[in-house]
Amino acid sequence: xxxxxxxxxxxxxxxxxxxxxxxxxxxxxxxxxxxxxxxxxxxxxxxxxxxxxxxxxxxxxxxxxxxxxxxxxxxxxxxxxxxxxxxxxxxxxxxxxxxxxxxxxxxxxxxxxxxxxxxxxxxxxxxxxxxxxxxxxxxxxxxxxxxxxxxxxxxxxxxxxxxxxxxxxxxxxxxxxxxxxxxxxxxxxxxxxxxxxxxxxxx
Amino acid sequence: xxxxxxxxxxxxxxxxxxxxxxxxxxxxxxxxxxxxxxxxxxxxxxxxxxxxxxxxxxxxxxxxxxxxxxxxxxxxxxxxxxxxxxxxxxxxxxxxxxxxxxxxxxxxxxxxxxxxxxxxxxxxxxxxxxxxxxxxxxxxxxxxxxxxxxxxxxxxxxxxxxxxxxxxxxxxxxxxxxxxxxxxxxxxxxxxxxxxxxxxxxxxx
Numbered sequence: 001x002x003x004x005x006x007x008x009x010x011x012x013x014x015x016x017x018x019x020x021x022x023x024x025x026x027x028x029x030x031x032x033x034x035x036x037x038x039x040x041x042x043x044x045x046x047x048x049x050x051x052x053x054x055x056x057x058x059x060x061x062x063x064x065x066x067x068x069x070x071x072x073x074x075x076x077x078x079x080x081x082x083x084x085x086x087x088x089x090x091x092x093x094x095x096x097x098x099x100x101x102x103x104x105x106x107x108x109x110x111x112x113x114x115x116x117x118x119x120x121x122x123x124x125x126x127x128x129x130x131x132x133x134x135x136x137x138x139x140x141x142x143x144x145x146x147x148x149x150x151x152x153x154x155x156x157x158x159x160x161x162x163x164x165x166x167x168x169x170x171x172x173x174x175x176x177x178x179x180x181x182x183x184x185x186x187x188x189x190x191x192x193x194x195x196x197x198x199x200x201x202x203x
Numbered sequence: 204x205x206x207x208x209x210x211x212x213x214x215x216x217x218x219x220x221x222x223x224x225x226x227x228x229x230x231x232x233x234x235x236x237x238x239x240x241x242x243x244x245x246x247x248x249x250x251x252x253x254x255x256x257x258x259x260x261x262x263x264x265x266x267x268x269x270x271x272x273x274x275x276x277x278x279x280x281x282x283x284x285x286x287x288x289x290x291x292x293x294x295x296x297x298x299x300x301x302x303x304x305x306x307x308x309x310x311x312x313x314x315x316x317x318x319x320x321x322x323x324x325x326x327x328x329x330x331x332x333x334x335x336x337x338x339x340x341x342x343x344x345x346x347x348x349x350x351x352x353x354x355x356x357x358x359x360x361x362x363x364x365x366x367x368x369x370x371x372x373x374x375x376x377x378x379x380x381x382x383x384x385x386x387x388x389x390x391x392x393x394x395x396x397x398x399x400x401x402x403x404x405x406x407x408x
Binding site for chain 2: 044048049050051053054055057058059060062068070071072073085088089090091094108109110111112113114115123124125126128129130131132133163164190193194197
């Protein structure tokens with residue numbers, strides 16, 4: 001079974017995604033943004049951006065990274081992407097779209113952890129305070145990112161324009177497939193440990 | 204923790220690896236002193252009257268258009284309320300991307316041998332309980348004095364600190380706050396110079 005639908009810009013959506021399923025987001029136009037929060041199978045263990053970054057020595061999300069939870073488990077693996085930089089340092093747009101989706105599942109403002117802004121890039125300067133500058137048009141129509149659920153998840157997506165973007169919001173296509181098998185991409189040893197623990201304990 | 208807390212202030216030393224929950228009234232100034240240098244101080248701020256209105260690292264970063272915190276940084280909540288402002292800083296820059304160590308993240312980063320080592324999030328849960336701060340209320344914190352360079356190519360590392368004995372950072376509360384502090388016990392990376400040491404908290408209000 002495959003689920004597909006197109007999200008317009010300035011929309012939000014959420015759904016359970018079972019372990020092993022694969023989610024592909026596709027930019028429907030230039031300059032797309034998809035802000036994503038993820039909560040794990042036990043409804044408490046959330047995507048933790050700092051842990052994800054420091055375990056994999058990266059300040060951006062890119063293919064071959066495992067998205068890690070507050071309690072050190074693998075939530076999802078970035079299997080592939082046509083882009084090697086997805087912002088995760090600047091939070092969600094302050095329009096509360098993600099908050100409404102959280103509330104639908106019984107969550108609230110207390111669960112507004114750091115999100116990933118797929119398709120967006122915020123450049124990092126080499127100055128004393130590490131200044132940030134939004135990169136307009138980083139994503140082109142047709143750019144994709146593919147995630148594998150490594151445990152049963154709740155996934156929350158907002159297509160609001162990035163908070164630092166002056167451009168109008170554009171749509172993002174969502175596809176969820178149920179492949180019989182997926183291969184792990186090349187991963188750092190920390191990511192391998194997170195996946196192994198998750199498979200041993202809950203997946 | 205031994206606390207000398209009065210209606211007009213606070214002067215206490217937090218031992219290496221220990222923590223504190225401090226109530227800072229609006230307008231109050233809380234100074235954190237790195238007594239021995241290179242000591243990460245993991246800190247969370249909450250509106251004392253509504254702990255759901257809590258510090259938001261990435262909203263703070265976005266609104267100041269810069270990764271590091273220093274004098275002038277406005278510490279924002281998830282509702283974009285100003286919780287506090289950094290009003291003095293002799294260290295120069297502080298991290299808010301690297302989060303707090305936990306037993307579980309130590310296992311992922313360093314291996315199974317670290318599973319039962321003490322970690323910041325244990326301290327947060329222990330001292331936060333008195334204010335109703337539990338696992339759901341824990342979020343991405345500030346690491347005062349910690350040096351986590353983010354590079355133009357999108358890399359991130361933990362480096363030896365820029366701090367030194369006696370360096371301090373001071374925040375001024377914009378509303379009544381809880382400051383939840385873990386004096387980081389991490390011994391598996393250079394964030395504490397491989398040797399956690401005491402800090403001093405000085406409050407003036």
